[in-house]
Every structure is written in C-alpha cells, then in structure tokens.
Amino acid sequence: MDLPVVVDSNDDEIVSHELEQMRIILDEAILETRSIPLENRPRLPRIPLSKRNRAVVRALNPMLVTYLEANRDLCETDSILFGAAVAVFRIIGANLPMAGRTTRQSSAIPAWRKRIEDIAKARALIGRLTSFRSGNYRPRIVRTVRMAFAGTNISLS
Template identity: 95%
Template sequence: MRSKIFDDAELERLRREAIPSSNESAMAGDAAPHSTDQHPHVEAAMDLPVVVDSNDDEIVSHELEQMRSILEEAILETRSTPLENRPRLPRIPLSKRNRAVVRALNPMLVTYLEANRDLCETDSILFGAAVAVCRIIGAKLPMAGRATTQSNAIPAWRKRIEDRIAKARALIGRLTSFRSGNNRPRIMRTVRMAFAGTNISLSQPDITQKLTERIDDLKQKIAAWGKRIRRFSEGSRRFNQNRLFQSDQKRLYKLLERPKVCVAGQGPDQADIIAFWRGLWSEPVNHSEGPWMEVVASQGASVTPMDPITITPGDVAEAVRRAPNWKVRGSTGCIITG
C-alpha cells in the first residue's frame, strides 16, 4: 500500500482480476440495466487510494471491488442526470498512476458495453467511466447543473478599478470635510495619510490651496478610471457581438432589437410605402456642387456608360434564396430581424 506506481506484473494481475468470467458477465449484463433506481452516494469514495501492494492479493481484490463500485455508481448517476446538467470534466495530468487507473477500469466496461444497444446509453457509460476516474484519483468536479451556465460575474480588473474609485471618493469627502473646518481625529488621521510623503504640513498657511489641488487631482483620477472602465466595457461588448455574429446571428439580432411597441390600427398601405421611399430616392435634387465636381465630370465623360440592368422578381428570389428565413420585412417595407 506504500507504492505509488504499478509495474507490468501488477497491471497484468489487475486485468485478470477485473475481467469477469462468462457467467459473471451474463449475470452482470442482466443486472446492470435494472439498477437505475438506486441512489448513489459517492462522496466517501473521493479519496480512495489506488496504490496496491504486490504481495497482498486480498488488498488487490478489495481495491478492485471499490473501483468497480465507484464505476457503477458513476454510471447510474450519469444515466439519471440530464445532458445539460452534466459536470465539466477536468483535464487529468498525465502520470503512471492515472494511466494505471484507466487501464484497470477499461476491462470493467466490457460488461456494460456488451449489454448496451443504444448510442445514448453508450455515451452515458463512457461519461460515467470518466467521472469514476476523476473520483478515484481525487480530481475535483464542478457541481452538477453549472456546466452550461454563463458566468455574469464582474471581471477582476473592473473590481480593482471600482475599488480605487470608491476609495478616492471617500478620500475626497474627508478632505472636503476638513477644508470646511471639521477637525475630528478620524478626519485628521485621513488627511495626514493623504499628504504622507509630500512634505506638506497641516499647519502651513497655504494648506487650503493644497487641499484643493489634492481634491482636483483625485477627481481627475476618478474621471480617468471611469473612462477606462467604459473603454474596456465597450471593447468587450464589441468583441462579444462580433463573435456572436459569426456563430449565431439570430441571437445577436434578438439582443439588439428594441422593446416591442404596440401600434393601434392597421399598418401603412403598400402604395404609401412605395411612394415614401420613391420620394426619397427617385426625385431629382439640385445640390450646390463645387468646381471640383466639374473636373471629375469632365474626366469621366469619355467613360462608356454601363448598360441598364433590369431586375426581375426571379433575380430577387434567387438572391434571397439563401437568406435566413427569420429575416422578414417589417411594416416599413425594410428587411428587419426578429
């Protein structure tokens, strides 16, 4: 029980002990699918020692039975856990001890895999085996139900900046109170700490000016820190929106849409919509053009004009054929998302 690794002879004996006989396999195959109503309790097996003594066969058999029990409990727990609530498996360090645990558990899976005829059940068995390995070697698993939830915690950098802003505002309040004539011991102690290392004494005649300068300096720092938070937040928001646009455009547009406003009555008539947009784009408008526009027009006079293009309904149908079906026209006739 004091060894930390398995040699080849120990691994071979583990395999022989772990592989059940044909009768045991048949009995286990009949019993495994009907044991889903049990309530596993695996907390006590988290610190199970995996090392064995090469001179004690009883200890080897005992530890193999414990490993088999942990595997069965993990598989039963995985079967009864919804897919979205499964814990996230950690990355296991590569070591001889962890390899030995995996090699010892692999033959135990034969009983479950031979009696299985469902792909989802196979996934549950393999995931349960991975959970069993983590519990045997002592790896930490996150709590169930938190695998797919997104963390909305405030970033550490923002907390640090907000703490600086809070401390600076508190210091401004103390300095302002001292400048107004408050000489309480707590206020005096804070003011002395604010001017520590600056060769400024509170008995100087220009202490009021020094206080004003110190307060203005703190206000400028608060403004700079607030601007840094806004800049970082804006950059993070743009980054997340760009990444979401590449993965799920529909979700992005739902996040960007404004609250729905209920409009009483019927929507605008189609003829009115056409007349409105035609009035914006089709009516000629006289602009005040500068001399450089005449130069550009004279340079492009020799360019052969492009043939007129006629857009048919078939062309429009072909162009929007690959567009997402959740992008539809709104009441204004423009393409919106929802």
C-alpha cells in the same frame, strides 16, 4: 471519496480488493449519470498523466466492456463513458466541478465584445480628459474627471 490505490512499481497491477472497490465506484457513477440530462452534466477537466492515473484507467477499461456490450443505444453508451470518467475522478481523488453545467445563456455578452466595449469606454474617458485639459469645464466633463481621479492625490486645478 479519495480511494488509495496501491500500484506495484514493477508491473503496474492494482490489488484485487481495490479492483472490487473500483467496480463499486464505477457502478455508482454510471447509475448517477444515467439520470442526469446531457445539458446538466459538468464539463470534466483533463486529469494529469501519471503512473497512478494510467493504472486506474487501465484497470477500469476491462470493467467497461460488460456495460458496453449490454447496451444498444448511443445515449446509453455516452452515459456509461461519462460515468466511467466520473469514477476515475472519484478514484484518483480529483476535484469534480459542480453538478450542473454553468451554461452561458444565449443573451450573455461574449468576452471579445466586452473587451471592445472596455476599449470604447477608455477612449471616451481619454476624450473627456483631453477636453478638460483644453479648457472645457462643463459639469459632465468635470464630474467624469473627478471620478477618474478619485482616490489619487491629483487636484483638478
């Protein structure tokens, strides 16, 4: 939904028919986000600072006042502000992440722990290679060495 925004280089004003289209997009985005639970909302990346993007945000800010004055609930305020952010993304034509946040489950292994496990595996492999080089030709060691050198031109002899 890439809406072309015409910005006058002299005064950063947006044309009135574009303001009406922006209001329609804002209404739709706010209505959509009211029905999405907080945990299912996508994480929005930062938008690049440019003259055009600032003009869009400046044009949407006064429109938000009518929505924010009418509500008294903090969750509703959050939905309105999130909807405004989604509207900005739609107006400037930026890619929105997929709806439904990719939540990491509590059982997921953190990245730092995976790196430590990779280091431990590398150390075990180095130990087996050293053991093979020292003359240990047990089947498990030989199998590990063969897998380590698979796809290379290195022979085990």
